[in-house]
Amino acid sequence: MIDFYTWTTPNGYKVSIMLEETGLPYEGHPVDLGNQAQFDPAFVKISPNGRIPAIVDREGDGGAPLTLMESGAILVYLAEKTGKFLAAKGGQRAKALEWLMWQMGGVGPMMGQANHFLNTASEKIPYAIDRYVGESARLLKVMDGRLGQADYLGGDYSIADMATYPWVAVGFDLIRQARPDIVGEGANIERWMKNVAARPAVQRGMKIPSV
Structure with missing residues (x-):
């Protein structure tokens, strides 16, 4: 299961599209930018830059939870995790x-x-x-x-x-x-x-x- 932290912005939509395309199970968590929820200490622990999107893959690296920020890095990670939408080499x-x-x-x-x-x-x-x-x-x-x-x-x-x-x-x-x-x-x-x-x-x- 992937915890997906996002809001209604183009950067957030990048990852929501990828999650839907791959069919990975995920749970969405809205981060209300209008209320500056991106600066909440609990969210900053997940995304140190205080920006959406971010994910927590509960079964990430070797089965341990993996947190990841930055939309491009998340897309590459999900592509490699699933073997979809990015060639292996x-x-x-x-x-x-x-x-x-x-x-x-x-x-x-x-x-x-x-x-x-x-x-x-x-x-x-x-x-x-x-x-x-x-x-x-x-x-x-x-x-x-x-x-x-x-x-x-x-x-x-x-x-x-x-x-x-x-x-x-x-x-x-x-x-x-x-x-x-x-x-x-x-x-x-x-x-x-x-x-x-x-x-x-x-x-x-x-x-x-x-x-």
């Missing part, structure tokens, strides 16, 4: 990890900042908006180019797609409307989004937690 594994790291280092941070400065920040700062929206748009153009070469980011459907989909599902239209000169039509992303969204496990994962 070789080029296919390398490509999936390449695009997973691309998401972790680019899409998540840049789209998160773009959303903050566009929709959340109390002060509209033109430089910050241009910086983060422009970089998000550039990343989407890179993604569209990749998906013109392959059906999924890593070639086959993998944890790279699970990591990227929740962010793009939220931010694609927003960024494309803001910077159509960079993103372009994004037809390959649209096709990919429809294919990923049609998966029953993705549909279930995007509803967790239900609050």
